[in-house]
Amino acid sequence: MALRLGDTAPDFTADTTQGTLSFHEWLGDSWGVLFSHPKDFTPVCTTELGRVAALKPEFDKRNVKVIGLSVDPVPSHVEWEKDIEETQGTAVNFPMIGDSDRKVSDLYDMVHPNANDTMTVRSVFIIGPDKKIKLSLTYPASTGRNFDEILRVIDSLQLTAQYKVATPVDWKNGDDVIIGGAVTNEEAQQLFPGGWTTVKPYLRVLAQPGK
Numbered sequence: 001m002a003l004r005l006g007d008t009a010p011d012f013t014a015d016t017t018q019g020t021l022s023f024h025e026w027l028g029d030s031w032g033v034l035f036s037h038p039k040d041f042t043p044v045c046t047t048e049l050g051r052v053a054a055l056k057p058e059f060d061k062r063n064v065k066v067i068g069l070s071v072d073p074v075p076s077h078v079e080w081e082k083d084i085e086e087t088q089g090t091a092v093n094f095p096m097i098g099d100s101d102r103k104v105s106d107l108y109d110m111v112h113p114n115a116n117d118t119m120t121v122r123s124v125f126i127i128g129p130d131k132k133i134k135l136s137l138t139y140p141a142s143t144g145r146n147f148d149e150i151l152r153v154i155d156s157l158q159l160t161a162q163y164k165v166a167t168p169v170d171w172k173n174g175d176d177v178i179i180g181g182a183v184t185n186e187e188a189q190q191l192f193p194g195g196w197t198t199v200k201p202y203l204r205v206l207a208q209p210g211k
Ligand code: BEZ
Pocket: 038, 039, 042, 043, 044, 045, 046, 119, 141, 142
């Protein structure tokens, strides 16, 4: 069965471009992003991997470890990384899993045979420090992902893990937030003594806490 939000991210041991690792041990207390790409030496994937490498400081700032995967073997990843650095201007600075036996792809349901039965789709899993899946998304091979959006979601996940708030449409770090629906006004007075704006009884807006 496909993994669902709140499920424990399956643990595994895998060969990567940075050596063999055990996933949960490697994650430690960090957040994690596990993402698959369809195939090495392909154009969209090349741009994605370069972008993730360039964003590594942003992931580090948020205590997030990033790891890539495809069903190509590690030596192929290593060879391809030279092209990524040459064409995208950033060396790949995170591990990439060589999942030739599809062990990890099968655990995370990353091969969708009705789309393609030999390549992984573009999956993303965001995993919390509790090893639970906080977000999953699936893109087709022909559409490159937006990793700024992944960072935006991480900001929301980390904020809403800390405070009883939710983030509205198109929210960005620093924007106003919404008081969670399960929070009564009495509780909200304790939690947010600075107050809030009641647009509707179910839509209570306040400045982002902690900013
Ligand atoms: C790409 O990364 O460009 C790609 C990979 C597999 C199928 C189609 C496009």
